[in-house]
Amino acid sequence: MPDDAAFLQVRDLKKHFVLPGGLLRGKTRHVQAVDGISFDLARGETLGLVGESGCGKSTAAKTVLRLIEPTSGTIRLDSVDITGLSRSELHAHRRNMQVVFQDPYSSLNPKMTAGSIVAEPMVNYGILDRSGRRERVAALFARVGLRADQMIRYPHEFSGGQRQRLGIARALAVSPQLIIADEPVSALDVSVQAQVINLFVSLQDELGLSYVFVAHDLGVVRHISHRVAVMYLGRIVELARTRELFADPLHPYTKALLAAAPVPNPRRTRERIVLRGDVPSPVNPPSGCRFHTRCPMAFDRCKVDDPQLLTPGDGRQVACHLYDTATPARSAA
Amino acid sequence: MKADVHAPASAVALSCGEPVIRVEDLKTYFFTRDGVVRAVDGVSYHVMAGETLGVVGESGCGKSMTALSILGLVPKPAGRIVGGRVLLDGRDLVHASEAEMQALRGNEISMIFQEPMTSLNPVLTIGQQIAEALMLHQKLPKRAAMARAREMLELVRIPDSARRVHEYPHQFSGGMRQRAMIAMALACNPRVLLADEPTTALDVTIQAQILELMLELQEKTGTAIIFITHDLGVIAETARRVVVMYAGRKVEEASVAALFETPLHPYTVGLLRSVPSLEPDSDDGRRRRLTEIPGMVPSLLDIPPGCRFAPRCPFATEECVAAEPPLTEHRPGQWAACWHTDRVEATFDA
Numbered sequence: 001m002p003d004d005a006a007f008l009q010v011r012d013l014k015k016h017f018v019l020p021g022g023l024l025r026g027k028t029r030h031v032q033a034v035d036g037i038s039f040d041l042a043r044g045e046t047l048g049l050v051g052e053s054g055c056g057k058s059t060a061a062k063t064v065l066r067l068i069e070p071t072s073g074t075i076r077l078d079s080v081d082i083t084g085l086s087r088s089e090l091h092a093h094r095r096n097m098q099v100v101f102q103d104p105y106s107s108l109n110p111k112m113t114a115g116s117i118v119a120e121p122m123v124n125y126g127i128l129d130r131s132g133r134r135e136r137v138a139a140l141f142a143r144v145g146l147r148a149d150q151m152i153r154y155p156h157e158f159s160g161g162q163r164q165r166l167g168i169a170r171a172l173a174v175s176p177q178l179i180i181a182d183e184p185v186s187a188l189d190v191s192v193q194a195q196v197i198n199l200f201v202s203l204q205d206e207l208g209l210s211y212v213f214v215a216h217d218l219g220v221v222r223h224i225s226h227r228v229a230v231m232y233l234g235r236i237v238e239l240a241r242t243r244e245l246f247a248d249p250l251h252p253y254t255k256a257l258l259a260a261a262p263v264p265n266p267r268r269t270r271e272r273i274v275l276r277g278d279v280p281s282p283v284n285p286p287s288g289c290r291f292h293t294r295c296p297m298a299f300d301r302c303k304v305d306d307p308q309l310l311t312p313g314d315g316r317q318v319a320c321h322l323y324d325t326a327t328p329a330r331s332a333a
Numbered sequence: 334m335k336a337d338v339h340a341p342a343s344a345v346a347l348s349c350g351e352p353v354i355r356v357e358d359l360k361t362y363f364f365t366r367d368g369v370v371r372a373v374d375g376v377s378y379h380v381m382a383g384e385t386l387g388v389v390g391e392s393g394c395g396k397s398m399t400a401l402s403i404l405g406l407v408p409k410p411a412g413r414i415v416g417g418r419v420l421l422d423g424r425d426l427v428h429a430s431e432a433e434m435q436a437l438r439g440n441e442i443s444m445i446f447q448e449p450m451t452s453l454n455p456v457l458t459i460g461q462q463i464a465e466a467l468m469l470h471q472k473l474p475k476r477a478a479m480a481r482a483r484e485m486l487e488l489v490r491i492p493d494s495a496r497r498v499h500e501y502p503h504q505f506s507g508g509m510r511q512r513a514m515i516a517m518a519l520a521c522n523p524r525v526l527l528a529d530e531p532t533t534a535l536d537v538t539i540q541a542q543i544l545e546l547m548l549e550l551q552e553k554t555g556t557a558i559i560f561i562t563h564d565l566g567v568i569a570e571t572a573r574r575v576v577v578m579y580a581g582r583k584v585e586e587a588s589v590a591a592l593f594e595t596p597l598h599p600y601t602v603g604l605l606r607s608v609p610s611l612e613p614d615s616d617d618g619r620r621r622r623l624t625e626i627p628g629m630v631p632s633l634l635d636i637p638p639g640c641r642f643a644p645r646c647p648f649a650t651e652e653c654v655a656a657e658p659p660l661t662e663h664r665p666g667q668w669a670a671c672w673h674t675d676r677v678e679a680t681f682d683a
Binding site: 052159161189193195197198218219222246256260262263266274279 | 508542563564569594603605609610624
């Protein structure tokens with residue numbers, strides 16, 4: 001494989017959860033949490049997954065890892081299709097993809113010392129002997145900005161930022177090439193958040209890691225991502241290089257999201273696009289384009305015709321009828 | 334009833350631009366097994382009618398505890414207001430009786446919290462909860478109170494209010510619950526609204542709706558808002574003046590424009606620089622390192638000597654450890670507690 005081939009390739013990934021039906025509820029219903037998403041991720045690249053609660057970004061991340069089993073679609077990691085692998089077959093490939101969760105409080109075993117938490121993945125994969133592991137744990141502690149004497153401490157003795165450093169050290173222990181980070185800085189104070197973001201960036205520069213970085217904070221996503229995928233109700237509605245996405249968003253939802261994000265500049269005047277209403281339920285998503293119920297640009301076709309993710313050019317992708325060349329509605333944008 | 338609590342002062346407040354609420358040198362301490370936690374340690378601020386004061390700072394800075402102190406809701410028995418005053422139209426609330434405070438809360442002073450689900454009663458309908466305050470404080474009969482509750486839901490733009498007024502909190506989405514909380518908080522036309530991270534748990538598109546709604550209602554009612562948040566973006570869009578808190582102290586106060594353009598305290602500068610920007614003109618590639626504030630907020634049990642920010646401050650000198658800098662007015666309306674504001678200013682301009 002050439003070096004620039006996609007390290008992670010996700011195609012038409014779906015995760016539908018079944019809601020139990022019952023005597024009174026009638027037939028079973030499905031939550032279309034992730035409903036056909038596709039993307040590539042190169043080595044050393046960060047793809048930001050952004051969207052509001054319930055858009056499926058976290059489910060997408062967990063499904064890529066197969067922490068949640070996909071309903072359909074394929075996941076290729078380093079050109080190996082891992083979608084149908086058995087648990088034991090998957091084990092070897094898991095080493096290549098690790099995860100960092102949002103809540104460092106609940107993702108660290110409170111009864112284990114910090115050192116053994118970081119060593120555990122190495123034990124699982126039979127990497128190094130006891131003293132070798134101890135050395136590597138010390139090196140990892142130093143790399144993520146923790147002191148070696150903190151190895152014998154327990155998670156509750158660490159601050160939020162330190163716990164997230166611990167989670168990162170644990171993820172790095174088995175030298176993965178891909179880290180999937182699910183809202184890793186959302187629970188942190190801004191000054192500490194900056195420390196952890198800088199750590200992610202410098203680790204990537206140093207180790208050539210690929211990241212799928214799930215976040216709802218547009219500033220954070222913009223800072224850390226090379227490309228950004230915007231999700232809405234289980235779909236990717238727009239995918240573009242970060243700079244282009246933020247300078248010239250195409251999808252009406254992306255535009256609204258950017259317009260809604262508060263900016264720390266009291267003199268900024270801007271076009272407010274305040275969306276009305278809430279995100280509809282993924283149990284019964286709207287017909288046609290899922291965004292049409294809130295979209296200020298919607299026209300008749302949007303109610304019946306589900307837009308596909310198109311490539312209008314420059315490697316940008318957008319799922320919106322406004323950009324469908326067959327429809328002369330583009331000028332309306 | 335409203336009038337007997339502060340009748341003499343209110344007329345004065347409305348006529349000559351006196352602050353509606355004034356916090357003076359407030360000290361709220363917690364007496365724990367491990368020692369005294371000085372959660373709020375000499376904080377002063379005020380808000381005028383129709384004004385929004387932003388209070389910003391990170392976890393543990395005392396911003397929420399100041400608000401709870403105003404309402405007389407400091408967790409007992411560990412917590413206690415040990416000094417200072419809270420003046421509502423000139424009347425001190427620190428020494429008010431519990432009965433007097435109950436007459437004020439939800440009436441003269443209301444509060445909205447971050448997570449509406451935990452502050453709504455799950456077994457009462459939304460309408461009953463809004464009506465409760467009206468029946469209690471304004472002595473409305475039940476039928477009139479429920480009708481007014483429905484009007485309040487309409488005011489905060491909850492669609493189909495006639496049906497929604499009879500629904501329970503779990504039937505509302507997160508954004509709608511926060512709207513219902515606002516309806517409840519504003520039902521009695523309070524003089525002061527304390528909003529503690531009211532949009533932090535909401536998605537950005539919903540947050541934009543709620544902020545717009547709050548400011549629009551404020552224009553109609555003239556309510557003074559104390560808006561507590563960690564989000565500088567939200568501050569920039571809502572507040573007129575801003576107080577920055579750190580480790581139980583106010584470290585800077587300024588107009589919102591001055592705070593963002595010419596900050597004087599190193600902590601304010603650190604906060605502003607550590608936020609990843611969405612500004613179009615900062616488009617020089619994503620690899621710019623974010624400015625970190627090294628270390629973390631000190632334990633309030635073990636407050637560093639001198640300036641509390643000194644251990645994390647790039648400007649700190651021996652002077653900072655030796656003596657705590659007083660809060661002084663460096664420019665008209667801009668106050669900072671730092672020995673080195675000249676150097677901070679020079680650096681920020683550069």
